Amino acid sequence: MGEKRGLLVVLSGPSGTGKSTVITALLRRRNDIRFSVSATTRAPRPGEEDGREYYFKSREQFLQMIAEDAFLEHAEYVDNFYGTPAAPVEENMRAGYHVLLDIEVQGAAQVMAKRPDAVSVFLRPPSLEVLEKRLRGRGTDDEARIASRLAAAQREMAQAKHYTYTVVNDDAEKAARELDAILTAELCRSDRR
Amino acid sequence: MGEKRGLLVVLSGPSGTGKSTVITALLRRRNDIRFSVSATTRAPRPGEEDGREYYFKSREQFLQMIAEDAFLEHAEYVDNFYGTPAAPVEENMRAGYHVLLDIEVQGAAQVMAKRPDAVSVFLRPPSLEVLEKRLRGRGTDDEARIASRLAAAQREMAQAKHYTYTVVNDDAEKAARELDAILTAELCRSDRR
Numbered sequence: 001m002g003e004k005r006g007l008l009v010v011l012s013g014p015s016g017t018g019k020s021t022v023i024t025a026l027l028r029r030r031n032d033i034r035f036s037v038s039a040t041t042r043a044p045r046p047g048e049e050d051g052r053e054y055y056f057k058s059r060e061q062f063l064q065m066i067a068e069d070a071f072l073e074h075a076e077y078v079d080n081f082y083g084t085p086a087a088p089v090e091e092n093m094r095a096g097y098h099v100l101l102d103i104e105v106q107g108a109a110q111v112m113a114k115r116p117d118a119v120s121v122f123l124r125p126p127s128l129e130v131l132e133k134r135l136r137g138r139g140t141d142d143e144a145r146i147a148s149r150l151a152a153a154q155r156e157m158a159q160a161k162h163y164t165y166t167v168v169n170d171d172a173e174k175a176a177r178e179l180d181a182i183l184t185a186e187l188c189r190s191d192r193r
Numbered sequence: 194m195g196e197k198r199g200l201l202v203v204l205s206g207p208s209g210t211g212k213s214t215v216i217t218a219l220l221r222r223r224n225d226i227r228f229s230v231s232a233t234t235r236a237p238r239p240g241e242e243d244g245r246e247y248y249f250k251s252r253e254q255f256l257q258m259i260a261e262d263a264f265l266e267h268a269e270y271v272d273n274f275y276g277t278p279a280a281p282v283e284e285n286m287r288a289g290y291h292v293l294l295d296i297e298v299q300g301a302a303q304v305m306a307k308r309p310d311a312v313s314v315f316l317r318p319p320s321l322e323v324l325e326k327r328l329r330g331r332g333t334d335d336e337a338r339i340a341s342r343l344a345a346a347q348r349e350m351a352q353a354k355h356y357t358y359t360v361v362n363d364d365a366e367k368a369a370r371e372l373d374a375i376l377t378a379e380l381c382r383s384d385r386r
Binding site for chain 1: 354359370375377378383386
């Protein structure tokens with residue numbers, strides 16, 4: 001590490017695509033990846049630690065950081081702010097680590113606009129039919145929830161073309177191998193050397 | 194094979210970089226690659242077969258093919274023409290094979306201008322010092338020849354920035370792994386899906 005600047009990797013994918021399984025498999029393949037930790041104004045839950053699950057901020061601190069352009073992206077959900085602080089990402093990249101942002105499509109669009117050097121990857125299910133089967137298989141969502149998730153997935157999948165790469169998750173190990181190859185190839189780009 | 198169009202891969206690198214060792218290692222890793230066979234007006238040597246080492250053409254045939262824009266690139270050396278016929282490349286790609294063109298920098302520039310979808314990779318030695326050592330180690334060139342090869346390598350290495358990727362050959366297996374990753378990543382590009 002340290003000799004070479006790491007990559008900023010933006011990863012998005014509809015709920016139910018199996019993103020976390022793929023990320024786990026990717027982290028088993030490479031030890032030069034760090035996760036970005038988000039900042040939030042919501043209260044810590046029992047067991048959560050500042051700087052591990054989230055950076056916990058007051059509303060005033062968060063608004064101050066927005067004013068200072070200290071976020072790669074941010075958004076407000078259900079009265080709470082969430083965002084990706086730029087400074088720790090930059091530190092890790094400078095230390096030679098690739099920083100992975102697991103982020104939804106609007107946030108990803110903000111990051112890509114701000115950081116054209118980011119490597120963007122959209123992880124998608126083989127088809128909406130397969131996604132529906134997976135969502136039903138989890139058994140956690142009722143019909144209305146499944147329909148809403150499928151509609152969201154369809155909207156998100158229309159954004160795949162804005163990502164440099166699209167990886168189809170028909171097999172988590174294969175998807176992780178492709179993500180691994182994408183990082184290796186990006187490091188070989190003449191305009192990064 | 195067949196379901197998906199293959200990639201056109203342009204590979205260049207100075208003499209003595211160890212390109213053929215890297216290519217051999219790459220072919221051991223993937224069985225979906227085909228080599229492009231060049232056309233030439235020079236006479237076949239004993240044991241050479243039309244369509245294997247070269248497509249052997251008369252000067253008239255070759256000039257006719259130039260007139261028909263049937264080459265991805267062509268050049269004249271020591272009174273003989275050499276070129277890459279487009280048709281067999283296209284056929285292999287359509288059958289789902291990636292076609293590798295092992296080609297010097299001028300020819301590569303012609304291909305890249307004609308085929309912006311080509312994946313271009315420049316293979317370089319870790320340094321000119323290492324290249325010099327390798328050329329001397331081969332024991333086949335005299336001092337004047339080595340000096341001329343090094344000057345050519347320096348000129349060619351200045352062209353690396355025109356290739357999308359630059360792979361440093363400090364280890365043939367590692368370089369083959371990187372080439373392999375480049376193909377895998379390119380197949381994941383959203384604009385190719």
